[in-house]
Amino acid sequence: MHHSYIDKYAELDSVIHKADSRLKIIISFVFILFIVSANPTAYLSFVLYGLILLILLAVSRIPFLFIFKKTLVVIPFVVLIAVFIPFMKGQDGIILFRGIVLRSYLSILCMTLLISSTKFTRLLKGLEQLKIPKIFIMIMSFMYRYLFLLVDETQRMQRAKESRSFKKTKRFRIVKILSNIIGVLFVRSYERAERVYLAMCSRGFNGRARTME
């Protein structure tokens, strides 16, 4: 099965792709620090940051639409924040909201650019060389490894469901089926996690993440 992996365009060979992954990680981190510490009303600086990112994106030659789609993951957070706005005291709720949305979007854009212009293997290596604790790196690598498996499983269940429904399904029933699928996925992921842990123990894992000297 095919999905658009987040590092689908990581094999291009632009200047940005070729840069040392440690350098890219540090620059992204500093850049995000700047973004999140910008004053919410300093629109000019947001424009500037956005422009820098767009230029980098153009240089990297990754399709704009691809990056744009990936940055949409920020939407649930935006909605979550928006829900609380009516409850905010004072008149600057909207300004605060705009500031948060701008900052989180630019940060996500920066992260997406980093991840999609760097092979995941090199990203992990870079983090390791930057002395990020091994356990975090392992967790990231597990996420990458099993996320796609989960997507596969979801697609398979979706297809199995579709191939057994003949009439147009009623909306209430769709909700029911969907919640059922989510439940099954949760149980399966939990069981998978347990088996993976056992497979790790079988090969001598005892809670300490080790690396080759």
Add this chain to the structure above:
Amino acid sequence: MRKVIEIKNLNYTYPDGKRALENITLDIFKGDSVGIIGPNGAGKTTFLLHLNGIFNGNSSVKVCGLPVSENLNDIRRKVGLVFQDPDDQLFMHTVFDDVAFGPVNMELESGEIRKRVDDALGSVDMGDYKERISHHLSFGEKKRISLATVLSMNPEILVLDEPTGNLDPKHRKDLINFLRDMDVTKVMATHDMDMVLSICNKIVIMDKGRIVALDATENIFRNKELLRLYSLD
């Protein structure tokens, strides 16, 4: 001959109350190749998970004379267990890291680790795959690399859960030949009767958590009634 695995009256009940193993008694000798066969749900996988202490029924399993429950570190070096689903077995990002995982945990030095990874991958004909990413591999490739992840630990006992399941005919044949030529004690759960016939010198038939037959391969295959009873013919 030396007993490498000794099991006496092993029982195991899953936390939800399902009785998966009942009164299993079995000795396995050095150099044996034991095929464990039986219908789905017979308890084969549950049984295999006792051989390196992942499950610990009523602590009645001994490997190389050592009670499994008290010597987990030693036992897990001696017993190489390969899970049925290669997506459980291969959890690291690259093939190299996966095959090196066991040796790294054994705290070998890096030159030795590299050598073992090369040897293990070479022996399953996957020498060029070191830098590949696990989730981009085909099922057959994953299955063979799964085997390499324990071969790199040089186990004395190889425990395999359905090693040929879902393999294409060519790779299945290669794997059978490879296992047959390997000089270690083997225990494998399988539905693949051809493989059992060409590799195993002993057969255990399991059903509903019990051992219902245990004998040399030729005796089992001569017992037509038994074969028919368990639909193995």
